[in-house]
Amino acid sequence: DQQVKQNSPSLSVQEGRISILNCDYTNSMFDYFLWYKKYPAEGPTFLISISSIKDKNEDGRFTVFLNKSAKHLSLHIVPSQPGDSAVYFCAASALPSGGSNYKLTFGKGTLLTVNP
């Protein structure tokens, strides 16, 4: 039962163009979403997040869009750089009342390759 799905195992883009990574979820209780980036032999590194009360969050070259009705979120990277080449994981959690969202549900990841 995969509650967070990243249907594209890989994506290849040219340097300077836009990278769009997609993520779908099935659990309507999820209300906080994160993107992590992972280089080989390293741990996942937090990139950007969005709560369900927003539909967009931007941080420099990275923007996350959330469509709650479609249970879909996407990460846009503009412009893409070769150093962005990594595996990108979408993660989601349900914020319990009075608690913190430590229990993240991850997708399987999308390998992004940015070609010079």
Next chain:
Amino acid sequence: NAGVMQNPRHLVRRRGQEARLRCSPMKGHSHVYWYRQLPEEGLKFMVYLQKENIIDESGMPKERFSAEFPKEGPSILRIQQVVRGDSAAYFCASSPYSDSGANVLTFGAGSRLTVL
């Protein structure tokens, strides 16, 4: 300021042996989490610990797996009588104290367990 430190980075065990994975959280972080990534899968939550307390072990297999975070020293994830299906990357994460709200986890580089 060192990040989350995990060791060993690679561990090879034969079936039936014990595996011990260690994790030192980031300085100032009092919460530790263990996640497991099986081949071709996303990370899956295993357990959440604070000093001397297991807060949530709902993701831990019921047998052979245990975790602790003693008053002094690193957190330990212990797997007894390992089987081939335990082969995976085990990631530790930590976070500062937060009793509510969004919580960004900082991950270590992981310990890769191979069971022969």
